[in-house]
Amino acid sequence: MYSNMNKIYADNGATTKVRDEVAEAMLTVLKEDFGNPSSIHRFGRTARVHLEEARKNIASLINAKEEQIFFTSGGTESINTVIFGVSNLPEERIPKNKDRHIITTKIEHPAVKESLEYLEKKGWNVTWLNTDKEGFLDFDELRSKISPRTTLVSVIHANNEIGTIQNLKKISEICNENNVLFHTDAVQSFGKIPLDVTNLNIDFMSMSGHKIYGPKGVGAIYIKSKDKLSPMLIGGGQENKIRPGTENISGIVGFGVAAKLLKDEILPDAQKLRTLQLELMERLLRIENVMLTGPALNKVRENIPHENFLNRISGHVSICCKDIEGESLVLQADLKGIAVSSGSACSTRNTANSASIKPSYVLLACGIPGNYIKGSLRITLGKDNSKDEVLYISETIKDIAENVKKKTAVLK
Ligand SMILES: Cc1ncc(COP(=O)(O)O)c(C=O)c1O
Numbered sequence: 001m002y003s004n005m006n007k008i009y010a011d012n013g014a015t016t017k018v019r020d021e022v023a024e025a026m027l028t029v030l031k032e033d034f035g036n037p038s039s040i041h042r043f044g045r046t047a048r049v050h051l052e053e054a055r056k057n058i059a060s061l062i063n064a065k066e067e068q069i070f071f072t073s074g075g076t077e078s079i080n081t082v083i084f085g086v087s088n089l090p091e092e093r094i095p096k097n098k099d100r101h102i103i104t105t106k107i108e109h110p111a112v113k114e115s116l117e118y119l120e121k122k123g124w125n126v127t128w129l130n131t132d133k134e135g136f137l138d139f140d141e142l143r144s145k146i147s148p149r150t151t152l153v154s155v156i157h158a159n160n161e162i163g164t165i166q167n168l169k170k171i172s173e174i175c176n177e178n179n180v181l182f183h184t185d186a187v188q189s190f191g192k193i194p195l196d197v198t199n200l201n202i203d204f205m206s207m208s209g210h211k212i213y214g215p216k217g218v219g220a221i222y223i224k225s226k227d228k229l230s231p232m233l234i235g236g237g238q239e240n241k242i243r244p245g246t247e248n249i250s251g252i253v254g255f256g257v258a259a260k261l262l263k264d265e266i267l268p269d270a271q272k273l274r275t276l277q278l279e280l281m282e283r284l285l286r287i288e289n290v291m292l293t294g295p296a297l298n299k300v301r302e303n304i305p306h307e308n309f310l311n312r313i314s315g316h317v318s319i320c321c322k323d324i325e326g327e328s329l330v331l332q333a334d335l336k337g338i339a340v341s342s343g344s345a346c347s348t349r350n351t352a353n354s355a356s357i358k359p360s361y362v363l364l365a366c367g368i369p370g371n372y373i374k375g376s377l378r379i380t381l382g383k384d385n386s387k388d389e390v391l392y393i394s395e396t397i398k399d400i401a402e403n404v405k406k407k408t409a410v411l412k
Contacts, residue, residue, distance in 0.1 A: 054256025085229030162294030
């Protein structure tokens with residue numbers, strides 16, 4: 001059964017493969033419809049039609065108005081634009097009583113975490129909310145930390161490392177009751193979880209193309225009302241002056257096509273991925289010294305995608321193995337043809353000493369025990385993964401974990 005298992009991609013949380021339809025649409029723009037959408041001749045007008053079509057596709061996936069969507073170079077830029085855009089509002093546009101206070105969580109992506117750490121150094125007061133061991137926010141804690149001075153709350157929707165989905169409706173209600181702006185980093189959830197901004201009091205939402213089978217280097221921000229932030233870049237009038245600079249039309253078109261294709265696929269994809277995810281979780285948890293991180297198995301079992309998406313993102317499995325380095329697991333899995341990642345892969349390598357890997361701050365915040373925390377592994381299944389692949393992945397990880405354990409026992 002496993003003879004063809006030499007190239008399994010199970011790292012869809014890191015990035016996804018561009019779909020054929022996306023690549024074809026991008027190629028047409030690169031080769032034929034290459035005009036600058038600001039030009040008034042026919043090449044420019046054609047490019048503008050593509051740009052606006054893509055905007056419509058992104059807006060439609062979250063039920064926003066087209067004029068509320070602003071294209072950027074990706075999730076990181078979207079997040080930076082919101083955080084620094086709000087913090088840079090001119091004095092006369094800052095609502096009365098508001099002062100330099102932002103609330104966020106301890107489990108944000110580095111794009112949010114490090115932007116806010118920067119603001120802290122510049123004199124802002126940032127409150128870092130705890131989560132429980134599965135990564136869920138405590139709404140009462142959020143409520144208790146909001147003061148009349150609070151300007152912004154920024155909460156990640158679906159966590160990239162542990163898959164936890166926060167209840168946006170609840171958080172946005174709390175923000176709205178207290179007249180506080182609300183930003184959500186929806187990079188991992190956009191296109192995977194149905195989102196309707198008309199049902200949510202969200203002011204800003206950050207999105208990215210490459211997590212939804214679109215290209216890298218393109219993203220978008222949903223901005224409910226554009227007078228709530230100042231642009232980060234200064235230049236021409238593109239994107240209604242929120243993001244000046246000639247638009248990356250091929251990337252934007254690819255992003256738009258990816259979003260359009262997903263519109264009717266979110267629920268069937270989630271259903272398929274939920275089944276594979278449960279199979280994988282159950283098998284991995286049978287391995288000795290493996291613990292799950294993020295929302296527990298029973299919660300995932302109860303979380304039928306057609307009814308709600310309230311706890312763990314479909315297809316996302318994260319575990320920790322006792323007394324093993326996550327990077328070593330990733331490299332050994334790679335040798336067996338499986339691409340996965342360690343929860344700590346992208347951000348926490350200690351630059352002063354590249355040989356030592358810092359434990360993930362997300363796992364630390366969730367209280368993962370010290371002898372497990374470095375052995376984190378994240379498997380993120382996508383559209384193309386099959387049940388056979390899931391079986392192969394679980395068997396392979398079992399072999400790797402048991403071999404490492406045997407070797408450690410001999411060394412002892
Ligand atoms: C939750 C989250 N936020 C933000 C980003 C950054 O997005 P981009 O890679 O498009 O800059 C990522 C990418 O990994 C992410 O997972």
